Amino acid sequence: MAASRTMADAYRNKEEGSFGVLNFRDLGVSSAENPDNKKYIKEGLVFRSATLDNMSEEQVDAFLEVHKIKTILDLRTGMEGREGLPIDKSFPTSALEGLTPSVIMTDEKETKAEPHTSEKYETTGHGTLIRKKYKVDFAGKNFQRYCVFGSCSLRLKIYLIYLMACCQRRKAAYVVGQQVLSPMGVNKMYREFATYCQGEILAAMMVFANPENYPIEVHCTQGKDRTGIVSALIMTIAGVPQDIIVNDYTKTQKGLAPVYDAMLEEVRKSGLSEDFAQAPASNMRDFLNFLADKYGSVEGYLDVIGFGPDLRDRVRKIICV
Template sequence: MAADTISNGHTDPIPVNSIPNVLSEKPGAPAPAESAHNLKVESHSFENIVNFRDVGASTSVKTDQGVRQYIKHGILFRSGRLDDASTSDLETLTATYNIRTIVDLRSETEGKIGSMLANTFPAGAIAAVKPTDMMSQVLPPHVEDRLSKLNAKHVSVASETVVTGQRKSPTDTRLARKRSTVVAMDDLKKELSKSKQGGLTTRTTYFVNFAGSKYRYYCVIKPCPFALKLKLIGWMMIGRKDRAIRAVGSQVLQPKGLQGLNYDFLDYCGEQIIQVIRIMIASATYPILIHCTQGKDRTGLVIAIVLSLCDVPRPLIIQDYVKTQKGLEAQREVMVQEMAKTGLDATFSDAPEQVIVDTLKYLDNKYGGAEGYVKKYELQDDEIRALRAIFVAEGLSRQSNVVNANTVVALKQKGYDDLVA
């Protein structure tokens, strides 16, 4: 291996000089806040998958001793949607990154809305609202809470045998959802063991409806003035959900901005965030890829919480988040057009540093940080320890980074017990 590269467990080594040095010189001291600026994004040979990266590599830093790694390389990935992935893209996901689990955070309508509506969030969340739902404000809030918690105890799962060179679901979201089965969260390990087909490699997709019924009630339906609700019901009944989506976007969501969107996610999507974490600590699920539509807001928040739970320094969490701006640069114009169809301005196509900085402060001030947040939603101490055991790399040197990355790749077919042995 060349002296200026470090293996990340893939066929494409990461140049050491592309990993920023953001740690201060004093051991144990926090990294400077300004270190999240002027970042380089690792290049990947995808045709139609955007904003893809290895989270372990994205949060690594150069030191005098080599590369300081907080999250193991080759085990946790993030990206935008896979619906448009080419055969070559799928081949890369399988042969290069060996993705075994996909977590899709989109609503049930995203990926199948069609040309009439923008195929993105928040259009999907709004499109899922039915005319009768618009008057659901008469329901006591505790009923909605109970429904949300009930839904959070189950997840939709679709599995496939991985065949190189063929385009198959779960990248076809409509087909994957159609054939998915609803599984109790407590039975994830049983489901995974059933998905092993005669020793063949399987890939499992979990559909987590991130902005679910609780989000829709409190953030879409309830804030609508009564007069707007009447208009929305009329538009929906005559098949003009596009007008309803634009109205809700411009009058309800736009005034909140990206900052308010993230605050709402934290306040009303906690059960879904716990679903994702429990999938991450289930047996035999690595490497794992988490995505939404652009891999920006929902994915960005989940990854930030997971990194916080794994004690990754905050400047590195910010560093990973802002890489999305560069990761989506090539299709920003299309995103702006999509957002306009949803009644939102161009700022909703961005991933500015201040958004994640303020969101993490909100998480600290209101919930006592990531650990306080997940415990509020009943994630247990042993589950947090399991998450750390699976994903955290214990301050490895350059040489042991290489050994660790190769070990992760060697064990990727086996599962949780092997990875933490």
Template structure:
């Protein structure tokens, strides 16, 4: 593991892909490039298996106050079952799918399914009729993973990570706004953003925040592609999950052109990040507040 100067924390043992975004970006940038405040915005993969030492580091050494969890209900259910099987405990009966997912005591959790209902509908609309019928049948019987695998094979795989990134911009405006409502609240910081891998949904979120701060696309891309090597230690285990929902190894990678392509799409369709944010309800005042929180 690299030193804190690169924004990566050597102190964590059971949480992958953890880093201080500000420190990492500052290390990438040179000269007159915008500088970010360190110890403000962090990113990681799921912290579900955090050790006692990891939890102490996150809560007391780094001082994280808020964790933004971008995962879906299905991912929370799978994570809760994994925890239940590993620790041989009963998952609490609750209508909240995240109720059985381990949490770090004392921190505020914002559970925002970034790829929510609008995104899900956009995928379902692309299915052929027979596949839609199979999806409904599986979901009705409680076979969530099997149902999602239909979407994975027939829609998500052909669209690829970049296509799905564009879909996130197009169909996840309400959820992106919820995330940025949190990020515009100075009392929430330091903030940790994560999904399952801390790679794509987390990557889109961090990318939008960094673009608001006029960070170069090269530095943003460097932060994004770092996730591929950071996640390598559990790649074999991740591939089991990825394959279970009908996807291939490309979904474990970080395409080098992901961030430039998303930026280009953002500009061509929406006029840029500020216009996109305003269009989904993140006010100019909130955007400036985020800049003031993150920029040195």
């Protein structure tokens, strides 16, 4: 046991967050950072970060030993990340089909079934631990069709179709970044996510409705935009005030500081403007205000996408102090 603690201590890097994982934090800790030190979310249940792809096998082992994570929610597109990495060996991808409101809200005794064959079983002193990963393409087909493609001129549409037909997906992504997303800006992109990615956002939220999934780690590439939106929705469900949610979002600026120059270069190579590498408070504050203005409240938005009061109550019972 002492040897394990030594290994964990050796791989923890406070500059990078935890074991080489950038922009890593516990929403329970973030939710308690207020003048009254009031706690809203239990610590050790919901974590957020940038990609987990850069960890070695030893770092993965130490990371899991300390944080006890059972489920990873990966919000990246198919073009992001690589396969066969050390983190994948501990978290095989599981099917999303069972994560629907009707299934989750049905009595567990009636829906109990054999676990998905890709899940990772590990026998511990406390029994059998099941680890799994859910992948949700946050910027999925609806976002691409109605937001991206719908914003293009006829000429640009034809050009993008040509690039895709020639299997030049990365070139097409650069053109979209330069001519669609950059003019749109981060603030509007968040609003478009909320409008056109409702099915994907619901799928992501359903992961939090199952108590067997906790502790959960949610990430995208930088842990800023898609992860920031999902984290904000979870914190809102837990009753965390907007100022604290916004403060958690702005921590990304410091969380990505060790790789900021490289990230900025990557942003430019993607055809995106420099503000896509920033995380000012206005991004999150404007997003939450947009949901309040258009849907009456964040909860009103969650009602619209299908994550209603009963599901939100399930999450609160699990994560709230």
